[in-house]
Amino acid sequence: xxxxxxxxxxxxxxxxxxxxxxxxxxxxxxxxxxxxxxxxxxxxxxxxxxxxxxxxxxxxxxxxxxxxxxxxxxxxxxxxxxxxxxxxxxxxxxxxxxxxxxxxxxxxxxxxxxxxxxxxxxxxxxxxxxxxxxxxxxxxxxxxxxxxxxxxxxxxxxxxxxxxxxxxxxxxxxxxxxxxxxxxxxxxxxxxxxxx
Numbered sequence: 668x669x670x671x672x673x674x675x676x677x678x679x680x681x682x683x684x685x686x687x688x689x690x691x692x693x694x695x696x697x698x699x700x701x702x703x704x705x706x707x708x709x710x711x712x713x714x715x716x717x718x719x720x721x722x723x724x725x726x727x728x729x730x731x732x733x734x735x736x737x738x739x740x741x742x743x744x745x746x747x748x749x750x751x752x753x754x755x756x757x758x759x760x761x762x763x764x765x766x767x768x769x770x771x772x773x774x775x776x777x778x779x780x781x782x783x784x785x786x787x788x789x790x791x792x793x794x795x796x797x798x799x800x801x802x803x804x805x806x807x808x809x810x811x812x813x814x815x816x817x818x819x820x821x822x823x824x825x826x827x828x829x830x831x832x833x834x835x836x837x838x839x840x841x842x843x844x845x846x847x848x849x850x851x852x853x854x855x856x857x858x859x860x861x862x863x
Contacts, residue, residue, distance in 0.1 A: 673841075673842045674808050674811070674841070674842070675811070677799070677800050677808045677838075677841065678799055678800075678808055678809075678810070678811060680800075681799040681800040681808070681836055682724065682799060684835065684836070685724035685799070685833075685836070686723075686724055688724075695856075696726075696833055696856045697726050697727050697728075699856035699857070700726050700831055700833075700854055700855065700856050701728060701730075701731045703854045703855070703856070703858075703859055704728075704731065704795070704829070704831075704854055705731075706859070707829070707852065707854070707859065709791075709793060709827050709829070709852070710793055710829065712791055713737060713791045713792065713793040713827075714737060714738065714790040714791050714792065715737065715738045715739075715740065715782070715790055715791070715792045715793070716732060716735060716737050716738070716739050716740070716792075716793050716794075716795065717740050717741075717742075717755050717782065717792065717793070717794040717795065717826070718732045718739055718740070718741050718794075718795045719741055719742060719795060719796075719797050720741050720764060720771075720772040720773065721797070722771060725797045726797065726831045726832070726833070728795060728831070729761075732795075733760060733761075738757060739757065739758055739759075740755035740756055740757045740758070740774075740782040741755060741756065741758055741764075741773070741774050742754070742755050742756075742773070742774075742814070742818075743755075743756055743767070743773045743774050743776065744768075744771075744773070744812075744814050746812075750817070751812045751813065751814055751817070752814070752817065752818075753814040753815070753817070753818045754781055754782070754818075755774075755781070755782040755818075756774035756775075756776060756777070756780045756781055756782065757774075757780045757781075757782060758774050758775075758780070763775055763777070763780075784822045784823055784824050784826070785823055785824070791827075792824075792826040792827070793826065793827045793828075793829060794819075794826050794827070794828045794829065795829050795831055796815060796828050796829065796830045796831065796850050797809070797831060798830060798831075798832055798836075799836065800832070800836045800837075800838060800841070801830050801832045801836065801837055801838075801841075801850070801853055802837070802838050802839060802840050802841040803837065803838075803839055803840070803853075803860070803862075804840070804849055804862060805828075805830060805849030805850040805851065805852075805853055805860075805862040806841045806843050806847050806849045807830060807832075807841070807847075807849075807850065808841055813846065815848070816846050816847055816848050817846075819848045820846070820848065827851050827852070828848075828849075828850040828851050828852070829850060829851065829852045829853075829854060830850035830852070830853045830854070831853075831854050831855075832853065832854075832855055833855060833856060834855045834856060834857055834858075837853070837855060849862060850862065851863070
């Protein structure tokens with residue numbers, strides 16, 4: 668099985684599984700994942716959180732990030748002619764967010780609100796990373812454009828990456844290539860895996 672076929676198969680399979688979770692069950696799973704995040708000293712001691720604004724099938728962390736009492740930045744994706752790219756922008760609340768392409772919530776671009784990894788040397792930064800499926804080494808399959816891997820590869824300063832997934836979206840192995848970047852910690856509704 669070639670790499671693209673394997674990832675496309677996983678992408679479709681886990682999208683379908685997630686779309687079929689009952690709302691009440693999803694809310695409970697999301698709540699338990701957020702509880703486990705709040706148990707992480709790395710999260711509690713961080714200064715800046717690079718988060719995301721969940722779509723219908725992603726783990727919803729809105730209430731977690733807006734009550735965090737930390738600086739929060741969320742991604743905005745651009746499809747440039749030469750390659751898709753992503754940057755993070757600081758937000759204070761949902762009024763700093765608008766509906767963008769594909770009906771996805773994204774940060775408004777305001778004056779001086781872009782997160783610049785080059786100027787945070789003395790800050791503890793944590794990234795909460797969504798994914799459709801993760802493996803036990805911290806590799807993920809997202810929606811297929813490579814936004815997160817491309818973004819992480821260009822960072823000059825290391826940040827702690829925390830992947831969020833449901834237990835049923837955790838598999839033994841994903842076929843990877845040189846562009847794939849694993850998370851450092853994986854949080855599900857029942858466990859925290861440290862993946863040094």
